[in-house]
Amino acid sequence: MTETLPKANLGRPASNLPPLSLHIPEPRYRPGDTPDFGDIAIPAVDATPRPGEATKPDAMRDLCYGLVRVLDFDGQAKGPWDPKLTPDRLRAMLRYMMLVRAFDDRMFRAQRQGKTSFYMKSTGEEATSVASTMAIDRSDMCFPSYRQQGILIVRDYPLIQMMNQIYSNRGDHLLGRQLPIMYSAPEHGFFSISGNLATQYPQAVGWAMASASKGDSRIATVWCGEGSSAEGDFHSALTFATVYNAPVIFNVVNNQWAISSFSGFAGGERTTFAARAVGYGIAGLRVDGNDPLAVYAATQWAADRARTNNGPTLIEHFTYRAEGHSTSDDPSAYRAADEATAWPFGDPIARLAQHLETLGEWDGERQEALRKELDDLVKTTQKQSEKLGILGHGMHQPFETMFQDVFEEMPWHLKEQSKQMLAEQEAKFGPNWKPE
Amino acid sequence: MNMIEAINSAMDVMLGRDDKMVVMGEDVGFFGGVFRATAGLQKKHGKTRVFDTPINECGIIGVAVGMGAYGLRPVPEIQFADYIYPGLDQLVSEAARLRYRSAGDFICPMTVRTPFGGGIFGGQTHSQSPESIMTHICGVKTVIPSNPYDAKGLLIAAIEDNDPVVFLEPKRIYNGPFSGYYDRPVEPWSKHEASAVPEDYYRIELGKAATVRAGEALTILAYGTMVHVTKTIVEEMGVDAEIIDLRTLLPLDIEAIETSVKKTGRCLIIHEATRTSGFGAELAALVQERCFYHLEAPVERVTGFDTPYPHSLEWAYFPGPVRIATALTNILKD
Numbered sequence: 077m078t079e080t081l082p083k084a085n086l087g088r089p090a091s092n093l094p095p096l097s098l099h100i101p102e103p104r105y106r107p108g109d110t111p112d113f114g115d116i117a118i119p120a121v122d123a124t125p126r127p128g129e130a131t132k133p134d135a136m137r138d139l140c141y142g143l144v145r146v147l148d149f150d151g152q153a154k155g156p157w158d159p160k161l162t163p164d165r166l167r168a169m170l171r172y173m174m175l176v177r178a179f180d181d182r183m184f185r186a187q188r189q190g191k192t193s194f195y196m197k198s199t200g201e202e203a204t205s206v207a208s209t210m211a212i213d214r215s216d217m218c219f220p221s222y223r224q225q226g227i228l229i230v231r232d233y234p235l236i237q238m239m240n241q242i243y244s245n246r247g248d249h250l251l252g253r254q255l256p257i258m259y260s261a262p263e264h265g266f267f268s269i270s271g272n273l274a275t276q277y278p279q280a281v282g283w284a285m286a287s288a289s290k291g292d293s294r295i296a297t298v299w300c301g302e303g304s305s306a307e308g309d310f311h312s313a314l315t316f317a318t319v320y321n322a323p324v325i326f327n328v329v330n331n332q333w334a335i336s337s338f339s340g341f342a343g344g345e346r347t348t349f350a351a352r353a354v355g356y357g358i359a360g361l362r363v364d365g366n367d368p369l370a371v372y373a374a375t376q377w378a379a380d381r382a383r384t385n386n387g388p389t390l391i392e393h394f395t396y397r398a399e400g401h402s403t404s405d406d407p408s409a410y411r412a413a414d415e416a417t418a419w420p421f422g423d424p425i426a427r428l429a430q431h432l433e434t435l436g437e438w439d440g441e442r443q444e445a446l447r448k449e450l451d452d453l454v455k456t457t458q459k460q461s462e463k464l465g466i467l468g469h470g471m472h473q474p475f476e477t478m479f480q481d482v483f484e485e486m487p488w489h490l491k492e493q494s495k496q497m498l499a500e501q502e503a504k505f506g507p508n509w510k511p512e
Numbered sequence: 513m514n515m516i517e518a519i520n521s522a523m524d525v526m527l528g529r530d531d532k533m534v535v536m537g538e539d540v541g542f543f544g545g546v547f548r549a550t551a552g553l554q555k556k557h558g559k560t561r562v563f564d565t566p567i568n569e570c571g572i573i574g575v576a577v578g579m580g581a582y583g584l585r586p587v588p589e590i591q592f593a594d595y596i597y598p599g600l601d602q603l604v605s606e607a608a609r610l611r612y613r614s615a616g617d618f619i620c621p622m623t624v625r626t627p628f629g630g631g632i633f634g635g636q637t638h639s640q641s642p643e644s645i646m647t648h649i650c651g652v653k654t655v656i657p658s659n660p661y662d663a664k665g666l667l668i669a670a671i672e673d674n675d676p677v678v679f680l681e682p683k684r685i686y687n688g689p690f691s692g693y694y695d696r697p698v699e700p701w702s703k704h705e706a707s708a709v710p711e712d713y714y715r716i717e718l719g720k721a722a723t724v725r726a727g728e729a730l731t732i733l734a735y736g737t738m739v740h741v742t743k744t745i746v747e748e749m750g751v752d753a754e755i756i757d758l759r760t761l762l763p764l765d766i767e768a769i770e771t772s773v774k775k776t777g778r779c780l781i782i783h784e785a786t787r788t789s790g791f792g793a794e795l796a797a798l799v800q801e802r803c804f805y806h807l808e809a810p811v812e813r814v815t816g817f818d819t820p821y822p823h824s825l826e827w828a829y830f831p832g833p834v835r836i837a838t839a840l841t842n843i844l845k846d
Contacts, residue, residue, distance in 0.1 A: 311570030
């Protein structure tokens with residue numbers, strides 16, 4: 077009798093080697109635990125050197141593992157990264173961040189009231205979009221992910237248009253085609269948001285390459301979360317950026333959580349996200365994402381670098397998602413209840429306000445007045461927007477818009493389907509139906 | 513010109529006419545592409561207009577989307593159609609939908625060129641025909657030329673188009689039309705009328721089929737390599753078939769199909785791609801919907817089999833003379 081072995085056993089024979097084990101990452105704290113982030117290394121504010129913008133990436137590796145900081149926890153701006161902004165500029169930054177928060181709060185409530193399907197807050201992360209957008213030129217192109225409403229706010233995109241998009245109402249510039257918060261605003265340098273993660277990464281590189289090849293002076297900036305830095309597109313983008321020395325800034329917003337998966341599932345247990353830059357020969361910076369001045373300074377550095385043909389930079393914004401992933405998420409089901417308050421880097425808005433106070437340029441009264449002013453602004457705008465309709469209360473777009481823009485010119489098969497749909501509409505609603 | 517030269521000429525002409533156009537892909541620059549389709553273009557038009565890329569299809573198509581959004585007109589090459597899959601998300605979810613999702617804010621005027629189809633002993637990863645996957649995407653146009661003259665005119669139209677186009681090049685007929693008999697020599701294109709390709713600009717409108725051969729007995733719908741295989745068998749059998757070369761699968765020239773099938777009353781669909789959910793299924797459904805009362809026989813399909821492309825048995829896989837002859841006999845029997 078001949079012995080037949082299963083194919084799988086034809087390799088290394090069994091031996092007395094110890095059994096291998098598979099590591100499944102696990103976050104440090106789960107519901108019911110008391111979080112303690114005391115062991116996170118927080119370098120002194122003035123401990124991180126600021127290299128020249130033309131420094132070779134391999135000479136600044138430590139910056140991928142450290143933390144660029146400007147504001148200490150007493151509200152003082154210190155060290156080589158201090159961008160030394162004027163009080164007016166600081167107040168503008170504070171105002172933008174507070175407006176993002178007021179907008180988020182009201183739209184979150186609007187979703188809870190059933191006025192729209194979905195919303196995503198950026199609470200605790202406002203600096204990562206507001207401060208970084210303020211540090212680049214108005215003409216630079218932003219390729220956002222879904223939590224960068226701060227870009228539009230900084231670039232004074234009309235709030236009502238954001239709301240119209242969220243409500244998919246008849247004022248929605250995108251004709252009700254996109255999920256709420258997936259804005260598009262080319263005239264504000266804001267690329268159309270995709271629901272597929274990190275797809276904007278190679279696109280930003282392509283835009284930056286195009287700008288460089290045309291001898292333009294504009295650069296591209298792009299954002300993704302630490303979770304989606306695991307996508308292949310992220311790595312494709314970094315490869316192309318380093319190969320062609322593309323003038324692009326990669327922002328990885330490490331807010332610790334990708335829905336319920338902690339950053340360990342994106343590879344964050346063993347290295348920093350900024351350190352991904354090292355393998356590509358790209359400059360990398362890891363910054364305190366809750367420090368608006370550090371975010372501003374790092375972005376300004378990267379923008380100057382890109383604009384002087386010194387190539388791309390990857391910035392990891394080390395921050396914390398203080399709210400759920402979206403209105404469809406319940407973070408209390410997977411993380412410790414008070415993680416956000418235990419996060420050692422505080423709240424970016426409170427930190428900037430404190431800084432302005434230490435400069436004698438701000439006080440609690442003004443803060444409260446501004447908060448109220450912005451709440452009122454958002455509330456008034458919301459009322460105006462809701463006059464144009466809310467999601468699910470009637471259909472707000474002419475039906476035939478469904479078939480427009482699939483192609484520049486409508487081919488016969490879409491014309492036929494459009495005709496069929498209009499006949500269905502007439503059968504259902506009568507010949508005089510108009511969008512509500 | 514052969515087909516490669518015609519494709520090269522189309523890009524050359526367009527690079528000269530439109531400074532927004534760029535050609536990019538693996539090996540397309542200095543070397544001129546593994547099939548030589550981009551030979552000489554970098555030297556003539558410069559490194560920033562025609563350049564090599566990393567081996568990264570997701571990056572190639574994704575970067576092209578960004579270039580299109582900037583205002584360029586990228587023409588990326590995917591070295592073999594089989595390798596389009598790593599870049600498919602950028603094509604399906606991004607390029608194809610950009611205009612729609614942004615309500616026209618951003619467009620993606622790219623033409624993805626890629627050689628496809630079998631018959632060159634390319635094995636399972638250099639032989640596939642993914643056209644039905646492309647036509648299933650909303651927002652992408654799919655073009656397949658079958659001769660040098662059409663290839664140049666269609667490629668120019670594709671490059672000028674403001675929508676994303678997938679331009680599938682039947683690599684079996686790059687150098688000459690293929691009879692379907694693998695053991696016969698392939699005649700070079702130079703012996704054929706379609707090799708008379710003007711050096712200058714001309715375009716063939718997308719969405720228009722061509723009648724390769726007029727006839728009364730049945731209508732045969734084909735594209736790419738299969739146009740020539742079909743023509744050979746039809747001529748050998750002396751069948752009075754009307755052969756329609758679809759040229760563009762999306763948008764499809766439904767008028768040409770309908771007119772012909774209503775005239776002949778019979779329809780045979782021939783493609784090299786696998787059968788199940790292949791483009792032939794779409795064509796058969798359309799013919800049935802529009803021409804049912806004119807049909808004198810069931811619509812039939814001749815296709816590749818539902819297996820991966822087998823290396824050594826590729827001629828058994830290929831829908832060649834025997835399979836086509838059997839179908840022709842069958843469809844004409846009553």
